[in-house]
Amino acid sequence: MKWNGRCIISESNNTLLSIRSLTIAYQHGNEWLEAVRDFSLDIGHGETVGLVGESGSGKSTVALAIMRYLGQGGRVVAGEVWLNGRNLLALSPTQMRHIWGRQLSMVPQDPLSSLNPSIRVGEQLAEALRHHMGMGQTTAAQRAVELLEMVRVPDPERVARSYPHQISGGMQQRVMIAMALGTEPQMLVLDEPTTNLDVTTQAAVLDLFRELIQRQNTAVLYVTHNLGVVARICNRVTVLYAGEQVEDAPTADLFRQPLHPYSQGLLDSVPQLGQHKSQASLQGISGHIPALGERPSGCVFAPRCTLAVDECYEKRPSWESLPNGRFVRCHRWAEIASGDISTRHPAQASTPPKPQPQSQPPLLTLDNVQVHFGLGRSLADTLARKPPAKVRAVDGISLTMQQGETIGLVGESGSGKTTLARAIIGLEPRTNGQMTFCQIPLPPTLSERTLETLRHLQYVFQNPEEALNPYLTIGETLRRPFITLLGYNRQQADTAVRHLLQQVKLPPHYADRLPHQLSGGEKQRIAIARAFATNPDLLIADEAVSALDVSVQAAILNLLAELQTERQNALLFISHDLAVVGYLADRIAVMYVGKLMELTETAVLLEPPYHPYTEALLSAVPITNPEVSQEHIRLEGDVPSQTNVPSGCPFHPRCPRYLGDICANQTPPWQTTRQGKQIFCHIPVDELQQIQKPVLREHHASEAHNG
Amino acid sequence: MAKYILRRLSFLALTLILTSLLVFAVTQFVPGDVARIVLGREAGEEALEAFREKFGLNDPLPVQYLRWLGNFVTGDWGESISTRSDIYPIVMERLRNSLQLAAITLIISVPLATLLGVIAGLNENRLADNLISVASLSVVGLPEFVTGLILIEVFSRRLNLLPANSSVRQGTPFMDALPMLILPAITATLVLLAYIARLTRAGVVEELKKPYVRTAVLKGLPYRTVIVKHVLRNALLPTITIIAISFGWLISGLIVIENVFNYPGLGRLLVFAIDRRDLPLMQAVTMVTVLGFALANLAADLLYAYLNPRIRLD
């Protein structure tokens, strides 16, 4: 990707959408609470502007207000939304019907629920064409197929005849894009359109957006929480925090020199590809976003800002217009701009445990582990003598883990990574294969395992609710493992709980709270505390930070790294996010439909040769570093279903380096590269080395990493 | 879809077998000796024994069950103990009457209730919705015999428009019976109305909240298209199931209405049979109603599946 640092300042005559001091309130009981305050933005023809914020920032509210679709609980209190010289907020619903589709369209986050389940895809596209473009039945139906072709849906005729539930998530989102662009609107609002997609699919969809937007000269407001996506697609970015616009700048400028402390924090919270915990801990932002009714009256960010001074609590900063087309809302922006102050501390590296050398006896071994599920067979299937469908969730994984080592397991949806985790934990009995833990065979199910094993093998899941009983106080929850697994008495357990809370950076009085009184990040801290209570040798964390906002996620990643430094435990960290995995892990295992594709030291992850799938993954990960350009490799299609795993190399239907029949029919060999990477591919590693370029390249030697 | 139909059909068979077992078992435990009830207190032991022998009441239960089931399936429903006549024609005649009444009731109530429900749902918590809710709930609160008597008072006594007595005689052609069916059908409609309307309303309210409605609106489609083409297609699906359940109730549960209007339906026949401890008649009526109920549900399930591509194409 080439960085487009050009700053596009919209001339007034080029402005298509102009939002002036928009204030939106939501009804809570009898009160109207301001969700978004004083929001202003101009978007010119053909310009793509990112609206970035974490959950609760009000970004989707802005999007819906522009669409004039706030719903019953919401109301625009003040402000104007001008599109093509008309104030949309003054229009009646009937007048809006001429604007919707024709001038203004939207692509929402969740394509499946946004499509009518009982109308064929083609008709859902065609009806708008007939209505707005005056096409007849046949022309509209033909055009619908052309549109599907335009968004690169394979076999568009078949898809047009399908119902939404019959096509994959990536295809559904393409249909939504085709629908939004089909009527050639001038303005497009995209509300987290790629958030639910796998990273390789997301990359392809983003490419598509860029191409189509350019071709039709459409103006775009791109609403997202993902800074990497913004970096890839937007000319300009506006950052929203707790309903307040805090900064607005050309994308490259914002990434190079964020002026608002919140923007800085946001950027520093996201680990970069190639950034590792041993270099520097993540900066993150302490605390969490205030609830709607609890926003401070001065600067909304003051309670979390490390640079806050008295003035910040008293007076709301104004929306400063800077000479270079930037805007910022901070009392201290000038000091930040000049570099006098910064939220960025000198890098503080954690000293992670040194994994035991491979010669030592391993902590955990997996030998050809398989987990297959039989799908239930119906009476009709039995009568028709169909064999039961087999789901090959995990299809022969072998792996060795040393004491104190961190292995990152990365994979897209359907890769089987979670099933593998559950098989190791004992929640999902394996179908085949052997495991040992501390050199003792590990039985397939939890109930067959000894207390000693349970103590030393702990886990944290994506959803902390699973680990927390809503009716027990935090203290009671945390006391349990001490009493049941370690045999402490009540008093000893209480002391231990206090110590534990302190370690996960929560005040001792949290012991008396109930789970619902905690924020998402706090709950995850408790889940981590519970897992660490028994001082485990191995912690398995499955998507443990995925549900959290990036600023909270950073804090949890730091916590995991710190606790590991202290306890010297091994960590199996499972995630779909390669950058996060790379930040924590010593070694990375890449999984694809139930099989391992590559096993590599994190230090050499970015060096070629790569497994072709890893190469595509690295190329798809959205990166936020403006100094880095990325190789452009895109995968066709979607991750195959686990009931229908491709033969030979499971990656072959999508592999850009597909060799031919050998890939389709023969299981590839494991090869070892000079750097010690293990690669599951037919292409000899030396040849891979020759044909592959490094996926990420820095333009400038300086400023390699933030923080 | 074929798989789905097969599964539904096997459910139907299972339901019917279970019910037949249940019907058979229940009649075995009815207190009192059937022979004595039929023959009266003065009957001698010999006469009783002869009766039991004739009706097979001395055989082991499984034998009795299989014989009964076999006869039932072949249309030999036996002789009524109380009237000494063949059961099959009696029940069929009553079934025909009940089906007629059910059909008329559904023709009146379904479009009306659906319309009211849709209007209420589209105007959630606004005046129209509240009016419809209050009106339909206050009607449903009235017992059937009260609404029935009021209707008779108004439409036959005062206005003299429709007959108060609906005792359709055997073999009356449908068009001649029609006037007699209207008042009972309206009474039954008043019971069903609130029920179907509320469910329809709930369906509409729920669908309106779904994101696909937003998509349709933001496409700029006319309001009518959004509602009729997008919303109702999905919102009315649950209503189909409710209509099927109502149908079951209409063919067997109209005991009060049939009594008020003196209408010869299955409900009254069942009461009669129970009254006389006429076991064979009771069994036959129960089996017929269960069969009707099950078939109505099957039809509803199939229609639902047919209209819902998520099931049809699985």
Ligand code: SF4
């Ligand atoms: S105004 Fe003060 S509290 Fe707010 S961001 Fe600036 S320095 Fe921080």
Ligand code: SF4
């Ligand atoms: S084995 Fe073939 S299909 Fe598989 S990754 Fe290698 S080149 Fe691609």
